[in-house]
Amino acid sequence: MKHLPLFVLGLLGALPALGQGNNYAQNYKKFDNLALTPPMGWNSWNKFACNVDERLIKEVADAMVSTGMKDAGYTYINIDDCWHGERDAQGFIQPDAKRFPSGMKALADYIHSKGLKMGIYSDAGSQTCGGRPGSRGYEFQDAQQYAAWGVDYLKYDWCNTEGLKAEGAYKTITAALRKAGRPMVLSICEWGNDKPWEWGPTVGHLWRTTGDIYNCFDCIKDNGTWKAWGVMQIMDKQEHLRQYAGPGHWNDPDMLEVGNGMPANEDRAHFTMWAMMAAPLITGNDLRTMSPQTKATLTNREVLAIDQDPLGVQGFRYAAKDSLETWLKPLAGDKWAVAFLNRSKRPQPVRFDWQATPIADEVAKVELNAAKTTYRLRNPWAQKEVGTTKKPFVATVPSHDVVVVVLSK
Structure with missing residues (x-):
């Protein structure tokens, strides 16, 4: 090396900097012009937990249309944890073949044919909360797979994340979604531990502010290593966060428990307060069998208008x-x-x-x-x-x- 001309040595020294500057820059900014009002839809977890399959998801999509939920503004059919199979030889995630025999692309096509959008779930850690393959180390491959399937919404959880820092992990999945090229709503499900409201507005479209909700108006469920919170407890935890919410970036006090066992008055109060807080309205009940009272609560256009108001101010x-x-x-x-x-x-x-x-x-x-x-x-x-x-x-x-x-x- 000492015998090379000085200008050659100078060029060699500059190459790494040039490469890093031009080839490895990543876009950590979420897709714009999505979730300009709080997202509305359905998620499988509160009612069905890990018991999800292709037939259920199709039937719920059918019910969202037939019950008038779609006409009221509900858009997303979100499959939560436990849809996962294994990764193939190249590392690409596959759905559980027994539960989803037609594959996720066919299921997304079915949901889209109903005028609805499909959401999916993953986790920033090595495993999901339900013990399925997480996205850690596979973020860019997973994003490519979701884009190929036609996914519109990603809920990204925070289990089994040993050593990870939340802001960095969520920026990584945002960069992966950007690279994959299909606009998706990113739901940051970090439980509020690392103050996602401070860094989340540019990275995702909504961020969980608390741990999991529990189907109870005013109580706490102690699960030993973690707690689930009643409606009032979740609501109280939103104090001092409203300045962070607005069009395209929402505080998320977790999914709705309307229709999952509380009496009509408590369901009505729960739904109203989520609307007053400009919260995402992601239902968690069985749309196929809901009562007329539950349907009337979830489809009240005048209360929905409070939540969906274009000003986007949290109450x-x-x-x-x-x-x-x-x-x-x-x-x-x-x-x-x-x-x-x-x-x-x-x-x-x-x-x-x-x-x-x-x-x-x-x-x-x-x-x-x-x-x-x-x-x-x-x-x-x-x-x-x-x-x-x-x-x-x-x-x-x-x-x-x-x-x-x-x-x-």
Whole structure:
């Protein structure tokens, strides 16, 4: 080497830098223009856990259409854990051949033929939470496979991630999805441990803020090494996170438990508060056998409009007294949604004087001032007009239930 001309040595020294600068740069930014309102769909886990197969997924897709869920705005059919078979000789993941004999491409084609989109599940670790092959070390191959199958949505979990740092791991799968070239919604399922709201908005489209939800209005299920949380516990954990949410980047308080065993009033409160929080609405019940009451709850267009409002502002708890909470959510067109939530086991009276105190939302930079502007009141659950802001609003909120009004000029 010492006998080579100096200009040759200079070129050789520059080659690694040139290569790294040009050939190995990765795009860690999510696909734009997806999930501009909170994603709506269905996921298999809450009801079926690992008991998933091709027939179930097709029947649920059929039911999403026949029940009116699709017409109400539900779009994604998301297959959670345990769909996986083994990797082939080249390392590409294959579906479980017994459960999905037609393959994932054929299943995606079926779902797409219904006017719906397909979601799939993987994990940043070596194994999924259900013990199937994870994506660690195979991120780019898995992304290529999902793109070839026609996947539209990826839920990416956080089990068995020894030594990994969340932000880096999720940037890797984002880069892999980018390289594969098919736009997909990325659902970051890291459980909120590493504050994904701080780094997630550029990497994914939604991020879990907590551990798993549990089908209970107000309780905690202790599983020993981890806990699952009731609806109210999950809701309380959203405090101080609303400034991170907006079109294309949402706080995710986990999937809905509506239709999985709670009474109608608790389902209604659960659904309402997720709408008030601008949460993704991913149902977790059996769409094929749901009751008329469950269907009516999940397809209430006026409550869905609160969640899907294009302004994309997450609501906030304005007041709380004697287990009665008042929540507000600014909406587009100078509208407001107001929810009175009763967390107690007895009915609670509510009297709200609209003109007494202007309410300012520092996050959205808007103000509700009924002393200057008169608003009409509409109850989206009763689907009727209920007066104006000229008079105080008076109602009784049943136990574990809500009363909601939408204010418009």
